[in-house]
Amino acid sequence: xxxxxxxxxxxxxxxxxxxxxxxxxxxxxxxxxxxxxxxxxxxxxxxxxxxxxxxxxxxxxxxxxxxxxxxxxxxxxxxxxxxxxxxxxxxxxxxxxxxxxxxxxxxxxxxxxxxxxxxxxxxxxxxxxxxxxx
Amino acid sequence: xxxxxxxxxxxxxxxxxxxxxxxxxxxxxxxxxxxxxxxxxxxxxxxxxxxxxxxxxxxxxxxxxxxxxxxxxxxxxxxxxxxxxxxxxxxxxxxxxxxxxxxxxxxxxxxxxxxxxxxxxxxxxxxxxxxxxxxxxxxxxxxxxxxxxxxxxxxxxxxxxxxxxxxxxxxxxxxxxxxxxxxxxxxxxxxxxxxxxxxxxxxxxxxxxxxxxxxxxxxxxxxxxxxxxxxxxxxxxxxxxxxxxxxxxxxxxxxxxxxxxxxxxxxxxxxxxxxxxxxxxxxxxx
Numbered sequence: 001x002x003x004x005x006x007x008x009x010x011x012x013x014x015x016x017x018x019x020x021x022x023x024x025x026x027x028x029x030x031x032x033x034x035x036x037x038x039x040x041x042x043x044x045x046x047x048x049x050x051x052x053x054x055x056x057x058x059x060x061x062x063x064x065x066x067x068x069x070x071x072x073x074x075x076x077x078x079x080x081x082x083x084x085x086x087x088x089x090x091x092x093x094x095x096x097x098x099x100x101x102x103x104x105x106x107x108x109x110x111x112x113x114x115x116x117x118x119x120x121x122x123x124x125x126x127x128x129x130x131x132x133x134x
Numbered sequence: 135x136x137x138x139x140x141x142x143x144x145x146x147x148x149x150x151x152x153x154x155x156x157x158x159x160x161x162x163x164x165x166x167x168x169x170x171x172x173x174x175x176x177x178x179x180x181x182x183x184x185x186x187x188x189x190x191x192x193x194x195x196x197x198x199x200x201x202x203x204x205x206x207x208x209x210x211x212x213x214x215x216x217x218x219x220x221x222x223x224x225x226x227x228x229x230x231x232x233x234x235x236x237x238x239x240x241x242x243x244x245x246x247x248x249x250x251x252x253x254x255x256x257x258x259x260x261x262x263x264x265x266x267x268x269x270x271x272x273x274x275x276x277x278x279x280x281x282x283x284x285x286x287x288x289x290x291x292x293x294x295x296x297x298x299x300x301x302x303x304x305x306x307x308x309x310x311x312x313x314x315x316x317x318x319x320x321x322x323x324x325x326x327x328x329x330x331x332x333x334x335x336x337x338x339x340x341x342x343x344x345x346x347x348x349x350x351x352x353x354x355x356x357x358x359x360x361x362x363x364x365x366x367x368x369x370x371x372x373x374x375x376x377x378x379x380x381x382x383x384x385x386x387x388x389x390x391x392x393x394x395x396x397x398x399x400x401x402x403x404x405x406x407x408x409x410x411x412x413x414x415x416x417x418x419x420x
Contacts, residue, residue, distance in 0.1 A: 009182060011280040011361045013175030028350075029342045042186060043341040044350035067350055069186050069338075078183050080280055080354065 002036035006052060008061055008077045015082045016052075016061055023075055024051040025068055034070055041070040047121045049129045050077060060085045062129040064122045081122075088130040097123035138404065141397040145390055152386030158221070159379035165276050166312065166372035172277055173309070173365045180362055187325075187355050190344055199345070200295065201352045204324050209246060209299040212237065213290055213322070213360065214260070215306040215367040216253035218272055223378035225307060225315075225371055226255040232317040233305040234263075248299060250290050252283065252364060268293075278368060280361050287357040294323045295353070302356075306363040307370040313377055315370035322359050325352065 006023060008016040023034040026048035044067045052059045066079025100120035103112065136144075191202060214233045216226045233256075241247050244266060251257035251270040260267050271286050294302050302323040307315045340347055 007178075007182075009179040011176055011179050011358050012172075014178060027341060028346065032341075039339050040337065041339040041341055042190065042347050044347055065350070066354065067186075067347065069182070076182055078179060078186070078354070080284065080357070 002073075004034065004036045005074045006077070007075070008050070008063070008079070008082050010079055010082050012081075016084060018052075018054070020052045020054040022053040024053070025063075025077070026050075027068065034068075034075055037072050038070050038075075040072070041068075043068050043070075045077070045079065047118070047125050049125065050082075060129045060132070062088060062126045064125070083126065083129075085129050085132065088126050090127060090130045093123045093126040093130070097127065136396075136400075138397065138400055141393060141400060145393045145397065148386050148389050148393065152383050152390070155379045155382040155386065159376055159383060162372045162376035162379060166369060166376055168277050169365070169369040169372050170309075173369055176362060176365055180358060183351070183355050183358060187351055189338060190340070190348060190351065199348045199352060201323060201348075201356065202325055204326060205300050207300045209248065210240070210301045210303065211248050211250060211290065211293070211299040213250040213252065213302065213304045213363075214256040215304070215364055216251070216256035217371045217375075218254040218274070220255065221378060222371055222375040225374040225378075226253075228317050229305050229307055230256060230259050232319065234259075236303075236305075236319065237265075250286060252286065274364075276368065276372070278364055280358075283361060283364055284357070287360040288353075290360065291323065291353045291356045294356075304360065304363050306367040307374070309366050309370035309373060312373045315373060318363075320359070320363065322356055325356065 001021065003019040003021055004023065006016060006018060006020050007014065021035075025032055025034070026046050027043040028046055029043070032043065045063055045065055047064050048062075050061045050063055052061065061082055061084050063077060063079045063082045066077060066082075069076045069078070096119060100116045100123060103116040104120065191199075212233055214229060216229050220226065237247060244264065247266070249260045249265050249267045251260060251267055252272075252274070254272045257267060257270045257272060269286050269289055271283055274282055290302060293299060301321065304318075304320045304322050306318055306320075308318040309315050
């Protein structure tokens, strides 16, 4: 069976680089599944988990936005931050979730509000990926 | 002439100083290694994003995205990347001089420009001069992560998008090698000099549309440019601190050599004088 090379890179360096059978990512217009031989595509991602299927097993990587670039045998995901499930600092994520919730409770202007919302989303995404409930 | 005691004291203190500068030199050398590694880790991300941005921007012929088009300049922003501390040779003063010269040349009033400062030295300089510093980050670690400057990068890009200013320039030291670096001015926004390489541009499908992707991609690209400049600046900061400390150590060694010479001469003079006195005293008794 053909495989795909996946690269997940962030400004702090590469996070994931391996051969997989299938990729499932959440883009702005919905989930997409990518198999080998996919037509070249570029799509923005939303905060969420990227599922990488390999030999019947799947791995999860938490990404915070960015975009995916697909070529027939190579997929690159460029994002500002990404963590493999096992690398997630769950204590930190829980803390920032709490902070974001507190900020959302308090009165804030629109930009603060959307920023808090985004950071809440990222924190929840990390926790979900860490605990594996996606 | 200074007394033996004074000279001795000077030698001891110079020795202590040289121990410190020597240690700082070695610390900077190891930090430089790490900084170079960080810069290397960042390269794949940058080249990839550049490739995709180039492909999309050339693919959409009438891509009149606001971040790609120049508009009449009413206000300019300068992002100045310096270090938090001195003792790095001319590192900070080079950047600050280049930036303030350019500002003095281009603008006649303080209302025409705003400053973002990364690093305490730059911030303090522009604050003291009464410039309009609208954002600053200080106390960055020696090996900065993207999250450390995400906030200011996002703000700098966001304020261009919402029209607060019409141009964004960046001043930083570009790392050439361990012994040289050069002050660089880079125009971040609008993105007019996209690297367009036609060889690899596969024709992409855009989901949902090229415009929507540019909307996400260009801010991310501009923010990563800022981060790249910071990494570059950090590497040259460590390199310059290393060579500054190396020359300080060398100077101290020279100074110690000279002082030891003076000390020995003075000691010799004192002994000679003592002998003359004894001989003189003995002669007087005869």
